[in-house]
Structure formats: C-alpha cells, structure tokens
Amino acid sequence: MPPSSSTSTPAWFARAGARAWRCAPAPAVVRDFHASLPGYAPTPLAELPALAAELGVGRVFVKDESSRLGLPAFKALGASWAVHRALAERAAAGDVQGGPVTLVTATDGNHGRAVARTARLLGLRARVLVPRGVHPQAVAAIAAEGAEVTEVAGSYDDAVRLAAETAAAPDALLVQDTAWPGYEQIPGWIVEGYSTLLAETDTQLAAAGVTSPGLVAVPVGVGSLAQAVVTHYRSRTAGHPPALLAVEPGAAACVLASLVRGEPVAIATGETIMAGLNCGTPSSAAWPYLMGGLDAAVAVTDADAACAARDLAALGVSSGPCGAASLAGVRAALTGDGHDERRAALGLGPDAALVLLSTEGAAANPHAGHPLP
Numbered sequence: 210m211p212p213s214s215s216t217s218t219p220a221w222f223a224r225a226g227a228r229a230w231r232c233a234p235a236p237a238v239v240r241d242f243h244a245s246l247p248g249y250a251p252t253p254l255a256e257l258p259a260l261a262a263e264l265g266v267g268r269v270f271v272k273d274e275s276s277r278l279g280l281p282a283f284k285a286l287g288a289s290w291a292v293h294r295a296l297a298e299r300a301a302a303g304d305v306q307g308g309p310v311t312l313v314t315a316t317d318g319n320h321g322r323a324v325a326r327t328a329r330l331l332g333l334r335a336r337v338l339v340p341r342g343v344h345p346q347a348v349a350a351i352a353a354e355g356a357e358v359t360e361v362a363g364s365y366d367d368a369v370r371l372a373a374e375t376a377a378a379p380d381a382l383l384v385q386d387t388a389w390p391g392y393e394q395i396p397g398w399i400v401e402g403y404s405t406l407l408a409e410t411d412t413q414l415a416a417a418g419v420t421s422p423g424l425v426a427v428p429v430g431v432g433s434l435a436q437a438v439v440t441h442y443r444s445r446t447a448g449h450p451p452a453l454l455a456v457e458p459g460a461a462a463c464v465l466a467s468l469v470r471g472e473p474v475a476i477a478t479g480e481t482i483m484a485g486l487n488c489g490t491p492s493s494a495a496w497p498y499l500m501g502g503l504d505a506a507v508a509v510t511d512a513d514a515a516c517a518a519r520d521l522a523a524l525g526v527s528s529g530p531c532g533a534a535s536l537a538g539v540r541a542a543l544t545g546d547g548h549d550e551r552r553a554a555l556g557l558g559p560d561a562a563l564v565l566l567s568t569e570g571a572a573a574n575p576h577a578g579h580p581l582p
Contacts (some may be wrong), residue, residue: 275570290402423561456538
C-alpha cells in the first residue's frame with residue numbers, strides 16, 4: 210500500500226519530556242462496570258501488516274470502535290459510566306426532585322447518541338443540542354434513540370453553552386464531554402469511562418506479544434479521549450512509555466494551537482468531514498494532561514482523513530473520518546517532507562509497534578461514499 214498522505218510539511222508540534230510526566234491512574238472499577246452491561250464485549254484490535262510496511266515500523270494495530278455496546282463509536286463508554294456515577298451521587302445527596310431526570314448534552318454526533326441511548330435504557334428523557342455541520346442522518350440517529358433534538362445554528366461551542374443553560378433546571382442533568390471552570394466532575398467521569406478501551410488494548414497487545422507500544426495515536430476534539438490516553442500511559446512507573454500523538458482536523462486544531470501557545474486558546478472552526486472533532490476549545494480538565502503528557506500533535510486534511518478511511522475499509526476495518534484521523538495523522542508524521550525529524554521526535558525505530566485508535570465506524574459519521582445504513 211503506497212503512502213497516501215500529502216508530501217507537504219504538516220502543521221506539527223512536538224515537545225521533549227512528555228514521557229517523563231506522571232499522573233494518577235483511572236479507577237480499576239470502571240472496566241468491571243462496563244463488563245456488567247448487557248452486550249459488553251471488548252472491541253477488536255486488528256493488526257495490519259500492510260500499514261507497518263508502509264510506515265516503516267515493526268507492527269501496526271488499530272483499535273476498532275465501529276461497534277461498542279450496540280453503537281458505532283466509543284462514546285458509550287464515557288456516557289454510561291458518567292451517568293451511572295452522576296445518578297448515584299444525586300441519589301446519595303437527596304437531590305432528586307419531582308419526576309425523572311432529563312439528561313442534557315451538546316454533541317457533534319457520537320456523544321449525543323450515546324447519552325440518548327443511555328437515557329433510553331434507563332427510562333429517562335434526553336435532550337440533545339446539535340450544532341451546524343452534523344450530517345442529517347447522524348441527527349436522525351440521535352432522535353431515533355428517543356431524544357428531543359434541538360439543532361443550533363452556531364458552532365459546537367455555541368451548542369455547549371446552550372446545553373449548559375438548558376440544564377439549569379432542577380430536573381435536568383448536564384452530561385457534557387468537555388469541561389470548563391466550575392463544570393469538571395461529570396467530564397472527569399466521562400474520561401474515566403474511556404479507560405476501559407485502553408485496558409482492553411493492554412490485554413490484546415499482551416496476547417500479541419507486545420509489552421508496550423512505541424506510539425499511540427488518538428483523534429482529538431476537545432481532548433477528553435486524549436486525556437484518558439495520557440492518564441493511562443503516564444500513570445505507569447514501569448516499562449518503556451510510548452509516544453502519544455494527538456491528531457486534529459486542520460479546520461479545528463484547537464489543541465495544536467494551544468500547545469504552540471503554551472496555554473489553552475479558543476479558535477474559530479471551519480467545515481470538516483471530521484464532524485466529531487470539529488471543536489474550537491480544549492476541555493479545561495483535559496488541558497493539563499495534554500500539555501504535560503502529549504509528545505506531539507498534528508493537523509490533517511479532510512482529503513487525508515477520507516483516504517485513510519477508504520484504506521482502512523480495504524483492510525477490513527470500518528472507520529469514519531474521525532476514527533481514520535489516527536492513520537492520517539501517523540502518515541503525516543512519519544512520511545513526507547521532514548519526516549526524519551518528526552520520527553526522531555517521536556523516538557520511533559524500525560521495530561516500533563503503533564496503536565491507532567479508530568474511534569468510530571463508517572456508520573457513525575456519514576461522508577462522501579459512506580452514508581449511514
């Protein structure tokens with residue numbers, strides 16, 4: 210398979226010292242909770258030798274989140290755990306007033322559907338606010354879960370602000386996967402929920418004879434999944450720590466811009482087929498982890514994400530453009546002009562094992578050639 214990324218130098222940031230940064234681990238009970246849910250099963254970790262040959266590394270694995278707890282993306286892990294924790298806290302505090310609680314969230318697609326599904330399974334109401342740019346079929350899939358969907362004319366950040374206002378009612382619970390000062394507990398539980406994905410990956414890599422990957426690539430919107438990745442790998446004290454690479458759309462590279470600046474910044478976003486990553490402001494809770502524990506960040510084009518999705522499909526992995534961003538980002542980092550310097554910054558030798566997190570299947574995010582079924 211020939212390299213598919215562009216030969217121009219990508220938007221790129223790298224820093225030394227990230228592999229020495231340390232934090233506390235996620236609670237081990239999270240995976241036990243998910244294992245107790247109906248329909249739980251670890252998602253596949255596919256080894257793709259053709260990509261290893263293309264990228265000049267030893268092995269490449271793709272964590273395939275195209276079917277997770279009955280949904281075509283990983284987000285159910287965070288939504289289910291956060292709602293479980295939040296409802297338990299409300300009950301313990303005696304805060305439940307009137308009728309059943311309504312779960313409220315803003316979404317670019319996958320998180321909102323996961324919250325709506327969680328609400329339906331628990332017999333609760335859900336209200337989901339959707340910004341411009343989300344495919345109508347993705348909006349319809351959220352509504353099909355029984356949620357009340359409100360389409361917002363503005364950006365994802367606008368939808369988040371409106372969701373927070375909507376959730377001010379005493380019978381409402383905001384379940385948002387981004388944090389800001391004063392709203393950090395539930396986003397923190399969502400991040401904890403994602404730890405199951407990484408615990409599964411450890412087990413699957415060990416079964417394949419890999420004790421530690423050389424690099425893990427993660428798609429980034431507000432940075433909550435990347436926070437979970439940093440937490441998982443930077444809480445370890447033994448073994449060789451992997452390089453951690455964040456991948457964003459060029460139209461919404463808020464984490465890359467923040468890393469360059471050295472502080473979180475909000476940016477104006479454009480249009481992108483990577484709808485679930487079209488976010489203009491990093492999560493305040495994620496930011497310290499991203500600044501401390503990420504080795505590098507790269508921005509990719511829609512064309513490269515679409516190409517990566519097609520290539521993964523040809524290799525047997527269903528991936529939407531957000532999930533395929535991991536492959537697009539690794540290609541941008543390891544091929545093209547200046548790749549030797551970028552490879553050296555990541556510390557990758559020819560025998561390295563790479564893990565690419567494919568966070569959604571093609572059914573999660575319709576785009577050219579990949580409509581929802």
